Amino acid sequence: MSNSEDHDHDHDHDHDHDHDHTALPSELELRVKALESLLIEKGLVNPETLNEIIDTYEHRVGPRNGAQVVAKAWTSAEFRQALLTDATDAVASLGFMGRQGEHLKVVANSDDVHNLVVCTLCSCYPWTVLGLPPAWYKSAPYRSRAVSEPRAVLAEFGTHLADTTRVQVWDSTAELRYLVLPQRPAGTEGWSEAQLAELVTRNAMIGVEVVNPPETNEVRG
Amino acid sequence: MIGAHDLGGKQGFGRVLSARNLDAIASDSPEPLFHAEWERRAFALTLATGMLGQWNIDESRHARENQEPQRYLDNSYYETWLVGLQKLLYAKGLLEPEELESLPFAASVDIATNRSIQRHDRSTIEPPTPAKAAELLARGGPTSLPDFRQPKYAVGAKVQVLPMTHAGHTRAPQYVHGATGIIYAINGVHIYPDANAHRRDEDTIVGEILYTVSFARVALFPSYASYAASGGEVSEDKRVRGSVTTTDASTIDKGDIKECNQDRVFVDLWEPYLTHD
Numbered sequence: 001m002s003n004s005e006d007h008d009h010d011h012d013h014d015h016d017h018d019h020d021h022t023a024l025p026s027e028l029e030l031r032v033k034a035l036e037s038l039l040i041e042k043g044l045v046n047p048e049t050l051n052e053i054i055d056t057y058e059h060r061v062g063p064r065n066g067a068q069v070v071a072k073a074w075t076s077a078e079f080r081q082a083l084l085t086d087a088t089d090a091v092a093s094l095g096f097m098g099r100q101g102e103h104l105k106v107v108a109n110s111d112d113v114h115n116l117v118v119c120t121l122c123s124c125y126p127w128t129v130l131g132l133p134p135a136w137y138k139s140a141p142y143r144s145r146a147v148s149e150p151r152a153v154l155a156e157f158g159t160h161l162a163d164t165t166r167v168q169v170w171d172s173t174a175e176l177r178y179l180v181l182p183q184r185p186a187g188t189e190g191w192s193e194a195q196l197a198e199l200v201t202r203n204a205m206i207g208v209e210v211v212n213p214p215e216t217n218e219v220r221g
Numbered sequence: 222m223i224g225a226h227d228l229g230g231k232q233g234f235g236r237v238l239s240a241r242n243l244d245a246i247a248s249d250s251p252e253p254l255f256h257a258e259w260e261r262r263a264f265a266l267t268l269a270t271g272m273l274g275q276w277n278i279d280e281s282r283h284a285r286e287n288q289e290p291q292r293y294l295d296n297s298y299y300e301t302w303l304v305g306l307q308k309l310l311y312a313k314g315l316l317e318p319e320e321l322e323s324l325p326f327a328a329s330v331d332i333a334t335n336r337s338i339q340r341h342d343r344s345t346i347e348p349p350t351p352a353k354a355a356e357l358l359a360r361g362g363p364t365s366l367p368d369f370r371q372p373k374y375a376v377g378a379k380v381q382v383l384p385m386t387h388a389g390h391t392r393a394p395q396y397v398h399g400a401t402g403i404i405y406a407i408n409g410v411h412i413y414p415d416a417n418a419h420r421r422d423e424d425t426i427v428g429e430i431l432y433t434v435s436f437a438r439v440a441l442f443p444s445y446a447s448y449a450a451s452g453g454e455v456s457e458d459k460r461v462r463g464s465v466t467t468t469d470a471s472t473i474d475k476g477d478i479k480e481c482n483q484d485r486v487f488v489d490l491w492e493p494y495l496t497h498d
Contacts (some may be wrong), residue, residue, distance in 0.1 A: 003447065020406075025326070026262075027326045027353055028257070028259045028300065028303070028326075029257065029258065029259040030326070030327050031259075031324055031326050032259040032263050032266070032301075032303065032326045033259070033262070034323075034324045034325055035266065035303075035306075035307070035324055036262055036266055038316070038323075038324070039266065039310075039316075040321060041271065042315075042316075043346075043348065044270060044271060044273065044315055044346065045269050045348050045385070046348045046350060046351070046354075047351065048350070048351045049269050049272075049349055049350065049351050049353075049354045050262070050265040050266065050269055051265075051349065051351070052351035052354050052355055053264075053265045053269060053354060053358070054261055054264070054265050056355065056358055057254065057264075058254060059311055072293070074449065091235070097359065097360075097361065098358050098359040098360060098361045099357075099358050099359075099360075099362065100361070101361060102361040102362060102363040102364065102365075103363065103364070103365065103408070103411075109280060118229075120228050120229030120230075120287070120394050121226055121227060121228075121282075121286070121392060121394055122226060122282055122286070123298070124284040124403045124411040128259060128361075129375070131254070132264075132397070133253050134252050135256070135298070136237050136238060136409075138298045139237065140228055140231075140232075140234045140236050140294065141234040141236060141237045142237045143228040143229065144228040144229060144230060144232070144234045145234065146229075146239065147229045147230055147438070147441070147442070147486050148229070148230040148232075148396075148438075148441070148442040148445055149478075149480050150438070150444050150480070150484060151478050151479070151481065152478045152480070155478045156236060156237050156238050157237075157238070163448065163481065166481065166483045166484055166485065167438075167475065167484040167485075168484070168485045168486075168487060169438070169484070169486045169487065170484060170487045171394065171487065171489070172489070173392045173393070173394060173410060173487045173488050173489045173490065174364075174408075174411060174431050174490075174491070175278075175363075175364040175412075175415075176408060176431075176433070176489050176491035183422065195427050215490045
């Protein structure tokens with residue numbers, strides 16, 4: 001059977017398509033190029049707009065936004081409270097708003113609770129704070145297993161929780177978009193927001209990892 | 222529809238982090254957003270044409286998920302986006318069948334499935350400028366509606382998810398059909414996808430109360446090995462289930478990882494999906 005892990009472009013398995021699979025990426029390249037030309041020619045797409053869209057998600061909207069949100073919540077009890085009450089508003093106060101972030105929810109980890117986000121039906125993800133999702137987040141293994149065996153999935157990411165910590169999985173089936181607020185690691189007392197933001201990983205904000213304490217011998221400027 | 226896209230709880234897909242995804246383990250080594258130039262272009266074309274306002278997000282999701290299951294599972298992520306885009310361009314009358322057929326490798330798209338979607342007059346369509354596009358991306362498209370009707374269920378109420386009663390688009394995943402959960406939050410009225418994905422121009426937008434419903438993971442997926450976080454002793458019943466799971470060919474080597482009875486799964490569900498338990 002097909003192995004979905006290979007899916008993004010390693011089409012090395014047998015199936016019923018009528019073309020040679022090793023050539024698939026270039027077929028797609030040609031088809032998309034032809035479609036783009038056709039849409040431009042028909043006046044349905046402005047080519048400059050395509051570049052604007054790509055630039056937005058490649059350079060301006062990404063997980064550093066979310067890291068900034070998390071670092072602020074770690075240093076300001078007031079902001080943390082605002083974030084947990086109305087995440088859309090609180091995140092907008094930092095200038096992050098827009099598509100796939102219209103209705104944000106922030107779920108906070110604690111010693112007792114660990115949160116994990118998935119979209120089992122497609123690939124819903126909080127773009128305004130995390131950018132576009134990584135390939136594994138959109139993959140069949142993650143989408144199928146995150147709800148049924150979350151601890152086995154977490155273990156694959158090297159995350160092992162205490163037996164007493166409850167896992168809460170959030171399946172983004174509507175337009176609410178979930179961001180995990182990880183626990184602030186020990187050894188970061190007195191750190192600035194900017195220093196803390198550097199520790200926050202995309203994976204921790206999806207919930208497949210925790211934020212690790214800094215290397216003890218690392219000199220922080 | 223209960224299609225191949227409805228993946229929650231399905232088995233046999235293997236590890237999340239396959240060899241080609243290993244770079245994703247190290248959060249500090251950013252995975253490329255796009256793995257080929259065509260993915261980048263397909264993404265941008267999808268967003269740019271979406272801004273023409275000819276279809277909504279639910280129609281767009283339905284165009285992607287409404288594929289033959291084997292094809293859905295076989296397609297890469299952006300291949301499915303491309304399938305959806307081409308179907309919508311055809312179904313809304315923005316591209317003629319012969320135009321789509323003139324593209325190279327046309328056989329890879331099945332456009333027949335969406336012929337029921339209403340066609341539009343395209344004479345008034347104006348593609349957004351880069352500045353307009355930036356504004357649209359920054360504004361987004363909220364789905365909440367200014368409707369303050371009384372929710373049928375209170376926070377804490379026990380509810381049951383109804384079985385699917387139609388073959389169209391839905392956002393109630395199969396793994397909660399028939400399951401009992403507890404209302405965790407009431408999120409106001411949001412556009413109802415089951416109606417919106419099939420809405421014609423003359424139809425009004427339907428909104429329904431959107432709840433976040435909390436389910437016990439072990440009740441949804443009793444076949445996974447589990448322990449009771451509070452108790453210590455695993456019951457005989459759970460041991461049996463655990464042994465069944467480990468001999469299941471569809472499971473993978475998970476070492477000694479056990480799932481916990483106390484874990485919860487939260488799903489956002491609209492009022493028509495629910496009934497009193």
